[in-house]
Amino acid sequence: MGGSLAGLLAAHVLAGHADRVTVVERDRFPDGAKPRPGVPQGRHPHVLLQGGQTALESLLPGFLAELREAGAPRVGMPADMVLWQSGRWFRRVPASTHIYTGSRAQLEELVRRRVLANPVISVREGTDVVGFLGDATRVRGVLVRDRSGDTRAESRPLAADLVVDASGSGTKAPQWLAAIGAERPREETIDTGLAYASRVYRGTNGALDGETRGYYAYPDPEQVHAGGALPLEDGSHLVIVSGLRGDEPPTGDDEFVTYAKRLPHPPLHRWLAEAEPLSPAFGHRRTANIRRRHDLPGRPAGFLATGDALCTFNPIYGQGMAVAAMSAVALRDALADRRRTPTTRRVQQALLAASRLAWDISAGADRKMPGAVGTAVDGGPADQVAGWYLSRVQERAPGDPVVGRAFRAVLTLSEPITALFAPPVARAVLFGPPAPTPTEPPAAPEEPGALAQ
Ligand SMILES: Cc1cc2nc3c(=O)[nH]c(=O)nc-3n(C[C@H](O)[C@H](O)[C@H](O)COP(=O)(O)OP(=O)(O)OC[C@H]3O[C@@H](n4cnc5c(N)ncnc54)[C@H](O)[C@@H]3O)c2cc1C
Known part of the structure; x- marks a missing residue:
């Protein structure tokens, strides 16, 4: 079915x-591919995480080469993106994982x-x-x-x-x-009431055409809005903004752009204000x-x-x-x-x-979001301890390449959650303060060798 x-x-x-x-x-x-x-x-944006890439390649050998040949962008994380989470910009150290950001229709058509x-x-x-x-x-x-x-x-x-x-x-x-x-x-x-709006744009100021392939700001309980621009196979970008129940993003032309001002920093709004829309905005609430x-x-x-x-x-x-x-x-x-x-x-x-x-x-992340409802919202005491540890991981991932690598490996479903408890990661998470992070959105990737720092 x-x-x-x-x-x-x-x-x-x-x-x-x-x-x-x-x-x-x-x-x-x-x-x-329609x-x-x-x-x-x-x-809406459909990124293919590393765990999915490995699985697809094992089911359909040669699939990833086909995806690349069809033009699906392969984006290195964090090097190729300007990323923001929990009040911090990510250092753009060399990529420890890649995501594919091409359109959902293209990926499905190749599988089909x-x-x-x-x-x-x-x-x-x-x-x-x-x-x-x-x-x-x-x-x-x-x-x-x-x-x-x-x-x-x-x-x-x-x-x-x-x-x-x-x-x-x-x-x-x-x-x-x-x-x-x-x-x-x-x-x-578990329902946080998160709502999306997405729209295709072509950039006009060159900010996302070179070493920086996209933006993404993750939501968290203090900052519930998310937003980003991800490259598509034809050189345009799919832009998403999201907010929670009661503050859903609009799909009207100007309102869509204005909504991006809710993010705690200006780059996405600035880029959008100059970019050319290529599609209507579509909303999604379920x-x-x-x-x-x-x-x-x-x-x-x-x-x-x-x-x-x-x-x-x-x-x-x-x-x-x-x-x-x-x-x-x-x-x-x-x-x-x-x-x-x-x-x-x-x-x-x-x-x-x-x-x-x-x-x-x-579920772990959404339980902590304000206004979350549902039959599985209440986690047990073990969830609370895990939640405490994970929030320390999140604070350290943007600035500490070792914690960042483990965090991305788990988040992209390529390593089990135990990777977050490996000794060098646990040491940094439990005993060290968060490593310094850029004060401004980093304009370029760091040189190779940064991982060793
Ligand atoms: C807004 C949004 C953004 C997303 N972004 C991402 C992302 O970035 N990365 C990611 O990996 N995933 C993402 N997803 C999830 C992703 O879309 C799904 O997990 C993925 O499509 C696999 O879903 P599926 O095949 O189980 O179901 P679906 O893709 O929903 O397909 C269900 C199929 O069943 C058919 N169907 C339904 N009812 C019947 C019926 N009664 N009889 C016959 N046919 C029927 C439908 O026509 C459809 O073809 C996103 C989802 C949403 C809602």
């Missing part, structure tokens, strides 16, 4: 184990082209899943309906040995499970963290959830696509493990495990 990133990558893995994999997708896929209605978030070339996989485009077949013990397929426009069209059964829900954060699977008598997943939620616990006992066999349908993150941390790819790797590994029968529950547990680090980062 769903032919976006999570669905395509799950289909790719399952094609190695099934006679036939059918992807049911409500949209008709566009010709080429936005489509089923993925409205595609108009690779995956759908497999003859085992077929797609039913323009088709809605509208319910499940089966009973409390087993999902046996789905009910589908053509989106031909005829609302009286009958739904038809499509039997399957395994149904995978990759229909995104708005999934109806919990209701459909209940309708066949199966148990719904328990939902954990940004809650939602985790659906399909892994608990008593769930029906023959059903798995993956991607955003399993675990949706506050998009400000840029994790969802990476987790979709990492989940496909987890699916591949769970099915290939000859020591254990891949029961539905075991595989679902492996899928959930693939999203755990991203959830800990996103």
Whole structure:
């Protein structure tokens, strides 16, 4: 169910184990790399983190070279960006990680082209899943309906040995499970009410054309606005501003630019005031963290959830696509493990495990944001200790290259959270004061060798 990133990558893995994999997708896929209605978030920045790059490359060898050839910018962090967090500018020491910042539509199209070339996989485009077949013990397929426009069209059964829900954060699977008598997943939620607005601009003052590829200011409990400009494949920049419930960014022409003044420093506003808009501004307000616990006992066999349908993150941390790819790797590994029968529950547990680090980062940060609501807002005492340690990490990451490297490795999902507790990192975090940081936005990268300082 769903032919976006999570669905395509799950289909790719399952094609190695099934006679036939059918992807049911409500949209008709566009010709080429264009936005489509089923993925409205595609108009907003979509960075591909290191953990997602590794996973995609392992699933589709050669994928990153294809992405680069298609022009997707590969941006070194922190060297290539002007970054601000927790009241500090990051030193622009040599990059310890890279992100891809090209458009979401381009990335999805490249994945789609690779995956759908497999003859085992077929797609039913323009088709809605509208319910499940089966009973409390087993999902046996789905009910589908053509989106031909005829609302009286009958739904038809499509039997399957395994149904995978990759229909995104708005999934109806919990209701459909209940309708066949199966148990719904328990939902954990944390919602900060964060809202986005994004718009494409072409810079006119040259500030983002050379060594500086973009800006980004992260939000925190004291400074709840975020904003940034990230390069796209055609040389333009996708600009995002965000704020919390009650102070959502506007999508009107002038108001969008003025909103950037809420950031605690002027570079983004200054750049925007001179830049040429190339698109309207698009807003997005559904940004809650939602985790659906399909892994608990008593769930029906023959059903798995993956991607955003399993675990949706506050998009400000840029994790969802990476987790979709990492989940496909987890699916591949769970099915290939000859020591254990891949029961539905075991595989679902492996899928959930693939999203755990991203959830800990996103939920951990959002619990501290003012006005956060939801069933999982209250963390236990262990979360409070972790929160105290992580805020010291955040204070030190901008100025201390060793802490910064570990921080980025974890945040980009390429190393486990334990990397933040490695002895040199822990020493700096527990015993040292924060290292000095630039007083002004650094205009150029530091020379190689800075990491040794
Ligand atoms: C504003 C915003 C910004 C984001 N930024 C980033 C970022 O910087 N980096 C990052 O990694 N991630 C980001 N994400 C998350 C990312 O978009 C998702 O995690 C990613 O697309 C994987 O999602 P998915 O495939 O599970 O679901 P989706 O991409 O949401 O796709 C769901 C698919 O299911 C189809 N569908 C839905 N219902 C049905 C149905 N009943 N029948 C048939 N088809 C159906 C839809 O048409 C769609 O194709 C962002 C998300 C948002 C909202």
